[in-house]
Amino acid sequence: MIRLSVLYPSSEGSTFDHDYYRDKHVPLAVKSWGLDGAEIDKGIDGPYVAAVHFRFESMEALGAAMGQPGTAEVMADVANYTNIAPVLQTSEIVS
C-alpha cells in the first residue's frame, strides 16, 4: 500500500480554511480518485497547519489517479482554502 501525504507548512501570512478543506476539498479529491476515504489532520504543534493522507493500492494506482481528468479540478480548488504550497510525500506503508 502507498500513502500519499499532503502537508501544509505554516508560515507568516499563510491562511487555511479547515472547514472548506474537510467539507469540500478532500471529498472532491476522494471522489475524483475513486478512494474509500482519507485521513485529515488539523495541526496542533509542529511545522504543518494541516495534512491529509490518502491510500492507494500501488504506485500504478496512484499514477492513474493523478492522470485522471478530475485531478485538474482538485488542483484548481486549492486556491479556495489556502495560499500555502503543499509538500507532497509518497511512501510505502510498511506496517
Added chain:
Amino acid sequence: MIRLSVLYPSSEGSTFDHDYYRDKHVPLAVKSWGLDGAEIDKGIDGPYVAAVHFRFESMEALGAAMGQPGTAEVMADVANYTNIAPVLQTSEIVS
C-alpha cells in the same frame, strides 16, 4: 483523537536503518506508550526518508505517554538507526 507523526527528513549524509526501525524501535515505542500499534512509512518520493504515525486518545494521553520512564529509552534508541533529527508533528484527527 490525536496523531503524533515523527518525520525523518533526508539530507546529504543521512542514514536510516528501516529494518531496525520496523523490528525494534517502533515496537519499543508502542510497548512503552501502551499503544495498539503504529503506522510506519518508508519514503519513496518527497522530503522524508521515513515516518511513523502514532494515535493517542487525547493530548492528555500523549502527554502522559511522553512523561513515562520508558520514553527516555525510546529516545536513546534513536541513535541505533539514524543520524537524522526527526520533525515532530502533533495534530487533531479531523476525519
